[in-house]
Amino acid sequence: MQQVKLQEFSSRPDFWLKSIFLSVAVTSVLAFTGCASKPQINNPVRYANAPEYYTVRSGDTLSGIAARYGLNYISVAQMNDIAPPYRIYVNQSLRLKSSGAKRTTSTQAYNQSAAIQRQTVPLPKQTPTYVPPAPQTNAPSVNVAPAPTTLRWVKPSSGPVISGYNLANNVKGIRYGGNQGDPVFAAADGQVVYAADGLKEYGNLVLIKHIDGYITAYAHNSRMLVKSGDNVKAGQQIAEMGSSGASQTMLEFQIRSNGKPIDPSALLPSN
Structure with missing residues (x-):
């Protein structure tokens, strides 16, 4: 089963039934963007100088990229934690050199992102087997408490809150209104x-990985101003609000702590 570098967005049975979040959507993205098939061994005689990082384009394969720069595709896969059958996806950032300094900025954003460890998440099969949920009780659902963190949090939007965190209503974050x-x-x-x-249910979606096991999600954007691999700072504009995948203009903002949704209001400033 293929893997991508993306923290698991949810593992709850109701999630698979409601949105088929990753089983169909991500599979269709990989098919559209030309994921790599089993790599070929033949390399060209003349090689280009390999950059430290390479951003995957439509039609690229891992073996093709390695061959272009005279590299061993297995070594490239190992450097990037890519397991057989060595699938890659458009806009993925691949490391081609095992030595040399990582891409840096002089900001605090890099200092904290350097502490982020690579994570891989197994994707579900295209037709997941349904497992009936355990019998429900009348006990209320328990919210996940946020883990201790040194992160500085800011609000992702200045718009009004139109829906608060409510797992019972399948609202796993905060929804902000706006234009x-x-x-x-x-x-x-x-x-x-x-x-x-x-x-598709989330439209134009941005996911940001933080230290201490946190991932934030920003859904339904009209335009995205960042790409995979970018380092960002708190308060930096990353997108424009829209209605992609939604029936109205809004931002759906979620925070995941080690893969589980938590109430963003527990971390965001109150004013």
Whole structure:
């Protein structure tokens, strides 16, 4: 089963039934963008100088990229934690050199993103087997408490809150209202790990990975201003509000702590 560098967005049975979040949408994204098949061994005689990082384009394969620069595709796969059958996706940032300094900025954003460890998440099969949920009780659902963190949090939007965190109503974050094109801000320093429209229920979606096991999600954007691999700072504009994948203009903002949704209001400033 293929893997992508993306923290699991949810593992709850109701999630698979409601949105088929990753089983169909991500599979369709990979098919559209030309994921790599089993790599070929033949390399060209003349090689280009390999950059430290390479951004995957439509039609690229891992073996083709390695061959272009005279590299061993298995070594490239190992450097980037890519397991057989060595699938890659458009806009993925691949490391081609095992030595040399990582891409840096002089900001605090890099200092914190350097602490982020690579994570891989197994994707579900295209036709997941339904497992009936355990019998429900009358006990209320328990909210996940946020983990201790040194991150500085800011609000992702200045718009009014139109829906608060409510797991009972399947609202796993905060929904902000506003107008088409209103700015959407990164809620904390981190690194963009996804910026695409492959998950149709969320429209144009940006995912940012932070230290201490946090991932933030920004859905329904009209335009995205960052790409996968970008380092961002708290308060930096990353997108424009829109209605992609939604029936109205809004920002759906979620925070995941080690893969589980938490109430953003527990971390965001109150004013």
